[in-house]
Amino acid sequence: MSILxxxxxxxxxxxxxxxxxxxxxxxxxxxxxxxxxxxxxGRGGELFEGKVPVFDTVAEAVRQTGAxxxxxxxxxxxxxxxxxxxxxxxxxxxxxxxxxxxxxxMIRVKRAMEGRKTRxxxxxxxxIITPGDGKDSKGxxxxxxxxxxxxxxxxxxxxxxxxxxxxxxxxxxTSLGIGQSTCIxxxxxxxxxxxxxxxxxxxxxxxxxxxIMMIGEIGGTAEEDAAEWIKQHCRKPVAAFIAGATAPPGxxxxxxxxxxxxxxxxxxxxxxxxxxxxxxxxxxxxDMGATLAKLL
Amino acid sequence: MNIHEFQAKELFRRYAVPVPQGVxxxxxxxxxxxxxQMFDNGSRVVVIKSQIHAGGRGKGVxxxxxxxxxxxxxxxxxVRHNVSLMLNRRLITKQTGSExxxxxRLLAEIGSVIRKExxxxxxxxxxxxxxxxxxxxxxxxxxxxxxAQTPERIVREVIDPAVGMQPHQARNLAQQLGMKGDLVxxxxxxxxxxxxxxxxxDASLVEINPLIISEESGGKNQLMALDGKITFDDNGLFRxxxxxxxxxxxxxxxxxxxxSKFELNYIKLDGNIACMVNxxxxxxxxxxxxxxxxxxxxNFLDVGGxxxxxxxxxxxxxxxxxxxxxxxxxxxxxxxxxxxxIAEGIIAAVKEVGLKLPLVVRLEGTNVSLGKKILxxxxxxxxxxDSLSEAAEKIVSAVKEKAHHDGHRKQPVRQTH
Numbered sequence: 001m002s003i004l005x006x007x008x009x010x011x012x013x014x015x016x017x018x019x020x021x022x023x024x025x026x027x028x029x030x031x032x033x034x035x036x037x038x039x040x041x042g043r044g045g046e047l048f049e050g051k052v053p054v055f056d057t058v059a060e061a062v063r064q065t066g067a068x069x070x071x072x073x074x075x076x077x078x079x080x081x082x083x084x085x086x087x088x089x090x091x092x093x094x095x096x097x098x099x100x101x102x103x104x105x106m107i108r109v110k111r112a113m114e115g116r117k118t119r120x121x122x123x124x125x126x127x128i129i130t131p132g133d134g135k136d137s138k139g140x141x142x143x144x145x146x147x148x149x150x151x152x153x154x155x156x157x158x159x160x161x162x163x164x165x166x167x168x169x170x171x172x173x174t175s176l177g178i179g180q181s182t183c184i185x186x187x188x189x190x191x192x193x194x195x196x197x198x199x200x201x202x203x204x205x206x207x208x209x210x211x212i213m214m215i216g217e218i219g220g221t222a223e224e225d226a227a228e229w230i231k232q233h234c235r236k237p238v239a240a241f242i243a244g245a246t247a248p249p250g251x252x253x254x255x256x257x258x259x260x261x262x263x264x265x266x267x268x269x270x271x272x273x274x275x276x277x278x279x280x281x282x283x284x285x286x287d288m289g290a291t292l293a294k295l296l
Numbered sequence: 297m298n299i300h301e302f303q304a305k306e307l308f309r310r311y312a313v314p315v316p317q318g319v320x321x322x323x324x325x326x327x328x329x330x331x332x333q334m335f336d337n338g339s340r341v342v343v344i345k346s347q348i349h350a351g352g353r354g355k356g357v358x359x360x361x362x363x364x365x366x367x368x369x370x371x372x373x374x375v376r377h378n379v380s381l382m383l384n385r386r387l388i389t390k391q392t393g394s395e396x397x398x399x400x401r402l403l404a405e406i407g408s409v410i411r412k413e414x415x416x417x418x419x420x421x422x423x424x425x426x427x428x429x430x431x432x433x434x435x436x437x438x439x440x441x442x443x444a445q446t447p448e449r450i451v452r453e454v455i456d457p458a459v460g461m462q463p464h465q466a467r468n469l470a471q472q473l474g475m476k477g478d479l480v481x482x483x484x485x486x487x488x489x490x491x492x493x494x495x496x497x498d499a500s501l502v503e504i505n506p507l508i509i510s511e512e513s514g515g516k517n518q519l520m521a522l523d524g525k526i527t528f529d530d531n532g533l534f535r536x537x538x539x540x541x542x543x544x545x546x547x548x549x550x551x552x553x554x555x556s557k558f559e560l561n562y563i564k565l566d567g568n569i570a571c572m573v574n575x576x577x578x579x580x581x582x583x584x585x586x587x588x589x590x591x592x593x594x595n596f597l598d599v600g601g602x603x604x605x606x607x608x609x610x611x612x613x614x615x616x617x618x619x620x621x622x623x624x625x626x627x628x629x630x631x632x633x634x635x636x637x638i639a640e641g642i643i644a645a646v647k648e649v650g651l652k653l654p655l656v657v658r659l660e661g662t663n664v665s666l667g668k669k670i671l672x673x674x675x676x677x678x679x680x681x682d683s684l685s686e687a688a689e690k691i692v693s694a695v696k697e698k699a700h701h702d703g704h705r706k707q708p709v710r711q712t713h
Contacts, residue, residue, distance in 0.1 A: 076531065077535075103529045106425070165577030166577070171661075221423060246580075254576025
């Protein structure tokens with residue numbers, strides 16, 4: 001078990017003929033992800049890598065291949081439309097990797113998704129992975145841009161706003177011999193589809209997940225919201241790290257959502273809230289794996 | 297992206313948000329001409345306002361001790377005197393840091409008779425993923441202070457993006473601000489205009505502090521924006537070339553401007569250990585761990601997920617251009633970005649710019665052994681580290697040792713902005 005995706009998940013790639021889309025579609029195929037279709041308007045009828053059919057629309061791809069999840073690599077100006085195309089085609093899961101989508105576009109997208117069944121992960125995220133049990137964790141489901149080989153199947157659910165910092169955490173876990181059930185990058189934007197709390201709720205219910213690692217950063221209150229819920233409802237141990245203790249106020253630290261504004265969203269505030277909820281907070285990013293290991 | 301007050305007011309005018317009549321001036325002549333017209337048209341007071349991207353201007357102090365970045369002038373004499381003490385001088389406010397900002401432009405405005413000062417802003421409510429308009433009767437104060445001391449004086453309306461801000465929402469706010477009679481329709485018009493600025497211009501914050509009720513001739517009340525601050529969502533700027541052209545590079549740190557040319561995410565800080573990292577979260581975490589081991593980060597630098605060799609070289613040049621840097625920590629977790637590419641970039645950069653400072657490199661991830669081999673074979677005097685903590689410890693102690701050897705005294709504390 002795992003959350004949201006398994007080795008059987010049928011995935012389509014929106015923007016499969018673009019540079020990034022093609023590169024990562026190949027990487028995902030190599031990992032073992034069941035990429036069943038690609039979508040690029042105007043390129044319908046082609047075959048990607050000689051085997052994956054390309055369609056003009058997501059609806060057509062879903063009809064023809066039974067895809068239930070998609071991963072989006074289309075450029076930022078067209079990404080909101082791409083997400084809603086996936087939603088309207090009835091996909092269960094849309095993972096948006098694209099960085100740089102205007103916040104107002106995402107505000108509209110979230111409003112339009114209200115009451116719909118689709119779950120959105122991202123945007124501006126590395127994606128989601130359920131490691132498999134082959135060599136270098138192959139044979140699982142990788143929907144995103146993370147390097148597959150750093151993962152290992154196991155009991156820890158990982159949720160993070162960051163990309164490479166997640167790889168760091170996952171690698172520390174794997175190096176300690178601790179595997180992961182599913183790792184979700186929820187993205188660094190202020191408006192995203194899945195929050196820390198959403199992911200943690202799913203991990204709390206997943207029988208394969210026995211501990212949770214939450215990696216947060218400055219800006220917003222997503223970590224505090226998750227901590228509040230964990231305190232009340234979560235019986236599984238949670239370890240965490242919050243990046244940005246040294247970030248100056250009022251500056252966006254790379255991620256559009258990583259900003260201390262009006263004195264709010266500081267690392268200190270978040271860490272305090274996490275501790276109150278009984279979450280083990282790693283003192284440095286070098287101790288993320290070790291902090292979680294102590295909870296097992 | 298931030299813009300100046302006079303630019304914000306230009307946008308307000310476009311959206312029918314009332315502002316005082318004013319002219320942006322870059323010279324004494326322009327300021328005097330503008331003020332003369334205002335006095336000739338019957339204005340008793342002309343206000344001269346420093347245009348810099350920082351708050352607290354009114355209470356700011358110029359480098360030579362002249363107090364006040366906003367001056368009320370009752371005559372052309374006053375205007376000349378004040379402008380001579382303001383233009384092209386450094387203004388230090390609580391938001392600029394001790395180095396202040398050079399005032400390159402002034403906004404000359406007709407003085408208003410203020411009956412009441414209010415506060416109005418619109419921004420994203422991250423929890424709800426919707427815009428929220430916030431208003432308060434406590435204008436002229438910092439809203440954070442109001443929120444802390446008298447939160448009941450802040451009122452808000454959450455906006456449904458499917459339909460946009462509705463007139464009744466503006467009426468609700470106006471009523472809670474205590475407005476009556478003719479002020480209510482004025483507030484509706486102004487608030488809907490502010491909402492449109494926010495929504496149609498892809499702003500992330502529009503703030504009017506103070507929003508004033510002024511006394512016009514005949515005793516009439518007029519609602520208008522006495523100040524204006526707009527921050528734009530950088531991700532939305534591609535849709536607005538006109539707004540993009542309002543960017544004032546002189547208000548940004550030169551190294552940050554240089555970095556943006558190479559699509560590098562660089563923020564200068566006040567420490568002495570430079571870092572170069574791929575990914576924003578890992579870059580913040582790297583700064584944090586430098587601090588944890590007793591050092592101080594000199595910058596935030598995210599070279600991105602797929603940086604080229606040229607970008608790595610440019611990044612190196614930028615961090616070395618900060619004269620306070622005494623050591624460098626490179627931390628790369630290769631995923632998409634391969635460690636051998638980074639290694640080659642580092643070597644190319646060091647060969648091009650020379651290296652006189654301690655350099656610690658920590659590589660992990662895709663092609664890590666090849667990357668490490670390339671660095672080892674290069675003959676460069678760099679220290680390598682396997683873990684993040686080892687890397688941080690090594691660079692902090694290398695910088696301390698070097699400072700000890702060089703007999704340098706402690707660096708004076710500098711401010712960042």
